Amino acid sequence: MTDTYETRPGRPNLLGAHWDGEGVNFALFSDHAHKVTLCLFSEDGGTETHRIDLPERSGAIWHGYVPGLAPGQLYGYRVDGPYAPDRGHRFNANKLLLDPYTRELHGGFTQDPAIFGYMQGGDDLSFDDRDSALFVPKSVVSHPETFPLDARPLRRGWDDALIYEAHVKGTTITHPMIAEEKRGTYDAMASDAMLEHLTKLGVTMVELLPVQALKPEGVLLERGLTNYWGYNTVAFFTPEPRYLGPSGVKGFRAMVDRFHAAGIEVILDVVYNHSAEGDQHGPTLSFRGIDNASYYRLLDGQPRYYVNDTGTGNTMNCAHPSVLRLILDSMRFWVQAYGVDGFRFDLATTLAREPQGFDRHGGFLDALRQDPVLSGVKLIAEPWDIGPGGYRLGQFPPEFAEWNDRYRDTLRRFWRGDARAAQDLGGAILGSADLFDTRGRRAWASVNFGAAHDGYTLADVTAYTERHNEANGEENRDGHHDNFSDNFGVEGPTDDADIKAARRQRVRNMLATLMLSQGTPMILAGDEGGNTQNGNNNAYCQDNETSWLDWEAMDGNLIEFTSALSAIRKAHPTLGQSRFLHGAKRSDGTKDVEWRAFDGSALNWRDPGLSSLCILLRGSAENPGGDASADMMLLAFNREDADQELDLPDIAPRHWRREIDTSTDLQTPLDIADPRITVPRSSLSAFSAVEVDA
Template identity: 55%
Template sequence: MTQLRILEGRAEPLGATFDGEGVNFAVFSEHARRVTLCLFSADGRSETHRLDLPERDGDVWHGYVPGLRPGQLYGLRADGPYAPAEGHRFNYHKLLLDPYAKRLTRHPVWHDALMGYTVGAPESDLSFDRRDSARFMPRCVVEDPSFAWGPDQPPRRDIAETVIYEAHVKGLTEAHPDVPHRGTFLGLASDPVLEHLQNLGITALELLPAQAFLNDRFLLEKGLVNYWGYQTLGFFAPDPRYLARGQIAEFQHMVARMHAAGIEVIMDVVYNHTGEGNELGPTLSFRGLDNRSYYRLQDNPRHYVNDTGTGNTLNVNHPMVLRMVMDSLRYWVEVMHVDGFRFDLCATLGRRVRGGFDRSASFFDAIRQDPVLTRVKLIAEPWDIGPGGYQLGGFPPPFLEWNDKYRDGIRRFWRGDARQVPELADRMAGSARQFDHSGRPATASVNFLTAHDGFTLMDLVSYSEKHNAANGEENRDGHPQNFSDNMGAEGPSDAPAILDARARRRRNLLATLLLSQGTPMLLGGDELGNSQAGNNNAYCQDNQIGWVDWSAADPAFLDFTRRLIAFRRAHPILRQKRFLHSRPRLTDGLPDLFWLRPDGAQMTPADWGNPELRVLCAELRMAAGTPEYAQREEALFLVFNNGQPLEVVLPERPAGWRWRLHLDTSRPDLAPHLVEAERLAVDGRSVLAFDLERADD
């Protein structure tokens, strides 16, 4: 065995850092008595050295090993009290992952030896297991993350220009016949994917979790896997399953290719909990390094606070845990060049020590003062299952937020529910009740109809009930309130009338999304007519249910989606940062928004209160307060009719101007044309969009 010596090293940076001569290791643990570095052979099978980190600077243990190189496999062990009743769960027999590891060799192999306690013992988690877990654990890898970026420049898209496309690394690529390295970051970087996103008009690709995550034991025992990835184990490491050649440069290559195509990369990140679960979960990293510091514990510290519904909650109120989160975010921006983050269960990150939500919590303050993170896009999922966990509109700028009220309100309007016209008006105007405060822009609302969690757009119009039997939970999982409509038959149908009704409903829904104020997000595959067979919770379906079916693409709907996105891009009125409140403009004295009846009169309180009303017309201009240099177009006129055919009076136009009809969802192939008449017949269940143009243009 080669003799190695370990020197003092430095307390920063945390993790394993190669300096050209050797590797510095630094690990945080406030309550450990000893932290040991374990080195492994190149094949990972043999533990070749155990070296105690010789120095402690505050609560950071550190040491330097000369001669080590990138590619070295390693892990950690931590010695300290095993006293669950006091919140401590140290077990030196368990090999641990470095929280700052840049790459992992594989996923854990489930075995009872991964548990710090003896499974089946009468004392449960108060017992102590002495089996070594190393053979079942992945190895951390020392990495040199430098990459030849060349002229890479982040697109830095203005949020008003952003169209988000949410997709799964494997789900988007696995079933595409022309994609090489399917199911990986290299597959995402391929020409067919890039050309599809560019032709569609997408400006930002939002990836479901791609940091290293755990396959839950209960899923593997049912022949399923953790497909979505919301069980993070490594906040700095890309998940091994998405690396075709085992190199982190594959992720960097994907980002560089996206940037060259003008597309930003946003990561869905999970800093609210880890994959270690509750007190009966495995000891893989954080629990074994310092359980009491890394996790929020109940008054009885044997048990975990569970505001996330996953068994544990990360303790971002601890300064070193918050530092880990901030270091992770900066790493993905500075080293991996990502352009933003979507924070899963972000309400959890804003909880104080006693559990209440605070928009001035340490996490938000840390991000808002950070010169690296304030230049990227930040999106909150504004809820968790803890007390007062629903916080839509409650986040500080510059955060954007997923707006589920938009999703439900628009679904209910087009399903035909009563009293939904006021809801439609509120949502398409930017959800001002939630977001028009604290200087927040209308773009703070991330509007979506569908996302990974729930029905696809095709299933939204094909199923009235969820069909999740394949998940092995007897259809009990998944949200029961989908506000969906099967249009006359549950599931696939060959009936022309049903197919036509479904196609029009999809066009109406998508047109509403892209004609609304806010930041639109599409679910990857919706533009193709992708279905999940009615499964609205495909978190464990790494198969044809969860993959996008490119072979069944609907070319007509794909073309319609492209034209909608292009129309939005061409009309600044649809993507304003200022809210529309029907206030007079200084430029011409006209209000920036008129709510109109089909007969041309303005809506009255009686109209708004009519439960049977199914139509809404809106005339929009650049918002009051918009500087003159941004007054780039005159007006738009939109009609949303979920009722019977009717006649609509077009708004009065100035001399020398005319309305041009660009969109009619009842006639999706209609070419744009000027409308000479003052009245126009509007089909039932349709959306129309006009712009005001000079007659001589």
């Protein structure tokens, strides 16, 4: 191995590896390193051919320019400095490190003792001098034409939004109408078959589970499992190679372009709160070996150990300007190079936590909101983590929407029959204004869902009262303890026709409530067709039939029902208003929302057993000229175990039309001439006000 390349100082301002037509500029941040060595590799990645010490340091940026290098060159870094875990430093030049700014990877990870900075079997204060290069992927010098920064987000509004949360592989791997060589890939995600399905459902946003390159945890690999969900990122600029199809890395932008052509936005679930390197016993793959004390939050007074607000072993130090820059540069790249329309932030409280605690005006959130690129895309927070004061639902800035897990629990509790759940449902249907109607926020800020990747599917909410996670290898201790579920007397599958029918109706009830509530509805991929995970409510490590959608088993009638719900929501702007409804008087003297009992009397909200209620929705009093001003909807919830007669409000000269009846699979609009109608047991009916001659 010889150093035969000429090197020049290069530039520090552009981090990563950038080819200019004649050579490559390399720049890497490390505040505490003593030396940074660029390592070049053969085309197959198996042989290290050159080591070049970066010749210049400008502040904390190490940089150099190497003439003659071309796109496709494989490389990595070795960073020398103190190996002093007790002082927070874990430099080990024997470990090949990924460039945090690499846009492509060559090869994969091998779970070998050499990837650890310390001697396996000993404690983390020991030092391992084995070379890890054979066991880690290599960074790739990308051609600028591969990632032109000319993409444009679709920029749809929020008011008609319907989110579909999906896993690239799990959603497409078994689809019979997708070519076999494309299944499980980015190419498949926006295939004709998927676009037809999503368009039928009225989806406006596909929210993809993590697609940034990851490394599975060693403990999972030892069990013969892997990190299926992908919440273990190692390269923030790089599409996860497992999902590359025939189009390679360009397939990601082609996927986004196809979604955009169909009017569908793409939201990425991003994991900037931690990395795949884990705690002090984890591997040295990138950040830890580049500058552990800068990239990670370490315990005050005990910098050998990591702050673990994420539950994954480490926490990224987003308060550090260079770490913040990395995250923002990464997000900007996904917007400008791929055209993504927004981001859902995993454990967003971690990103907003300053030394004094959660701060809605902290550096990360403020930087996002003032960024000329990122301030214009959709931002969705998962508003919790396991750190101190970590549950922050409703407390993010107005530019953010937030996952509303309280809505999920309320929805399940109401239809299960829990006492006092009706009172909570009343607020949930109106967009959880008690949480979100502050600082000028809009109703779309509440992302409502009945199920998400983390937990039961909707079908399993109706089939299991106990989690069944034995296959995860954790003795069924993992996953949520309380799922507010109900198995109707039989745990799991049953041949009892009555139970099966009751379960299907419960799913329809939850889907209908979700789609008819104020706020932004989100559907978990597969729930529209009754998908099951057989009671596993933490299938993060199940890259198999447990998690994959079984398209052959999808319930076509339930898909049609979900499509009908979506069509009703889009046809009636009253159901998705941007402003909150509080029972205020409108200009015509009516109220924007009215609650009633089935007989037309006032509801007794103090009744803990309240189980039947009606809500009359009109356009917001704050927006009298809006699209919903002339629209009127009546929702009737009958949780009783018997049919009930509903006295319809007099709306002459208009009349009521029943649009939705969850007691049946297929929906046929029914014009109603009588002032009274039967609402079947354990069901929800939705009525719209129509003109007499309509």
